[in-house]
Amino acid sequence: MISAEATALTTTTESPQTSSEVVPMWRQRWRIFRHNKLAVISLGYLIVITLACYLVPWLHPTNQTNQAATFNVPWNAPPSAAHLLGTDSSGFDELGRIFYGGEYSLTLGFLAGFITIIVGTVYGMVSGFFGGIVDTVLMRIVDAVLSIPYLFLLIALISVFGRSTMFLILVIGLSGWFGNSRIVRGDALLIKNLEYSQAATAMGAGKAHIIRRHVFPNSISNIVTVATFSVADAILFLSALGFLGLGIQTPQTDWGTMLQAGAYQLQNGFWWEVYPLAIVFILVVVSLNYIGDALRDAFEVRLIER
Amino acid sequence: MLAYIIRRIIQSIIVVLIVLFITFSLPYFQPHGIVAPAYVVYGTKATPANIALWAHQNGMDQPFLVRFWQYITQLLLHFNLGHSYKQNMSVWTIIKLYVPRTIWLALTSLILATAIGLVVGIVQASRRNTVFDYTATGTVFILYSVPTFLLSLLLIDLFAFHWPHLPASPPTGVAPWAMFTDPKGFVLPVAALTLLSVAGLSRFFRGAVLEVLVQDYIRTARAKGCGNWRVLFRHAFRNALGPIITLLGLYIPGLLGGALIIESVFNYEGLGLQTLNAALNLDIPTVLGITLLASLLTVAGNLLADVMLGLVNPRIRIEGGGR
Secondary structure (H helix, E strand, C coil), X not given: CCCHHHHHHHHHCCCCCCCCCCCCHHHXXXXXXHHCHHHHHHHHHHHHHHHHHHHHHHHCCCCCCCHHHHHHCCCXXXXXXXXXXXXXXXXXXXXXXXXXXXXXXHHHHHHHHHHHHHHHHHHHHHHHHHCHHHHHHHHHHHHHHHCCCHHHHXXXXXXXXXXXXXXHHHHHHHHCCHHHXXXXXXXXXXXXXXXXXXXXXXXXXXXXXXXXXXXXXXXXXXXXXXXXXHHXXXXXXXXXXXXXXXXXXXXXXXXXXXXXXXXXXXHHCCHHHCHHXXXXXXXXXXXXXXXXXXXXXXXXXXXXXX | CHHHHHHHHXXXXXXXXXXXXXXXXXXXXXXXXXXXXXXXXXXXXXXXXXXXXXXHHCCCCCCHHHHHHXXXXXXXXXXXXXXXXXXXXXXHHHHHHHHHHHHHHHHHHHHHHHHHHHHHHHHHHHCXXXXXXXXXXXXXXXXXXXXXXXXXXXXXXXXXXXXXXXXXCCCCCCCCCHHHXXXXXXXXXXHHHHHHHHHHHHHHHHHHHHHHHCCHHHHHHHHXXXXXXXXXXXXXXXXXXXXXXXXXXXXXXXHHHHHHHHHHHHCCCCHHXXXXXXXXXXXXXXXXXXHHHHHHHHHHHHHHHHHHHXXXXXHHHHHCCCC
């Protein structure tokens, strides 16, 4: 593990290199990451799908919200030239709807995952770094919340706080960070007792300085890895909520709601309403998990718990 | 060992108290706060005076901490979790009705999943980086990424409609143990929860066995001429048992969450389906009561796992501690 100073040195050196070439940290990591072909393919796929979900509804708009305008459109129509993946049970174009729903699923997944990692990091850092009674109290709270099965917790929070899109992001984000905080806390606890942190303390560095320059930079690897898994989990949990009817409200939609509606049409033989989306969806989650695994290797850390 | 168990029990009690505090505080945040039931009781006659009267009669106007104390004593002494807003039953009656069904479903699946996951994990670990290992890892990865409900719906589509051999949902209104007397209707839900659990567990089982296989005592056993199977099951498996038990304890919340989804897909009358219906009807006492119970089951499961860990691992037993 290379300390913050080394990172700072390598990235701020602007003078032309003389003999031994100093490779910036991120480039070394990228080299290891790049070595993992599956992870690179996953990353490419994720970028393509994300771009498509945000750009296609804008470049090639299809009617996805106006139920009245679907009057002339055949419902549950099989794939044809006009509708490449057919239409769904409301007459909306299925291909366009995959991207339209993806916009919501991905936005919510990324935002909620982002919240879980920010809150989890701050909480875990404080708990691990200050230790003692603060740590005990903060960690018992985490134990308690983690003992509530997550889906039950989500449902309870949604039934109390309501289910607008904004609340969904907040509820998934603010209830999903407890596991992350445990991992960050473990890192902080470890790093604050390492020699370089102690040396900094001996030289008179304040707590804020040590957190900023030593603890945080050295636990960033774990944080980034966990963030990837958090986004995957957030997307999965959002889809579960969509299935339960607690997801995005009509006429908007998300992948979970669409998969649920589509799966019930399978017995009528309308395969195009579920299989294309299912493949897109599963590959998104698989990709995120592969990227997370590859990041973990790239950072060479031992992750004890997801 | 005894000191260790006592300390774990005290920790568990603290955890349960915090969960109690959370489930007790949440109703304050619902629309209309804790007097929300009064709006249901009075309907169109919900004047401020009526609401205040109801709040006074039901002790809702007392300070937070007084009410919290009453909540705990009522719960501990009378199992009183309040009354459902929507069903004419106490929350405790609902729980008593449905808890056995969920436990049968979860336990059966957990046992099956542990057996399958262990075999897959051990074979994977002993034949690391072979075709079997890669295939199994890939399958588990994909299985892990498929939403539970989609997996269940695909199972229904395949085995109840394409090849109609199995009913799409278990019979209703039967005894909780009907799973064992008339298993046909329960095959699909149990299979779905088992597959889901295998996906969640076998990756970790593989890791746990792998960690043991690189130890020196395994090499010693091999050097002394121990056969492959004997090494795996006598030496590796027994030493991997500790982490495996811990993992099973940690997996309980995931198991209950999976059961919730599977119950609502297969229309299996259990706690999960009740929670969902209660949530959709904004029946908050029922949701919170069942949530509390689910977390109690988790805490109890973790405690049991830790005690069992002490039993299989002499180091914990002798030291009487070592968190």
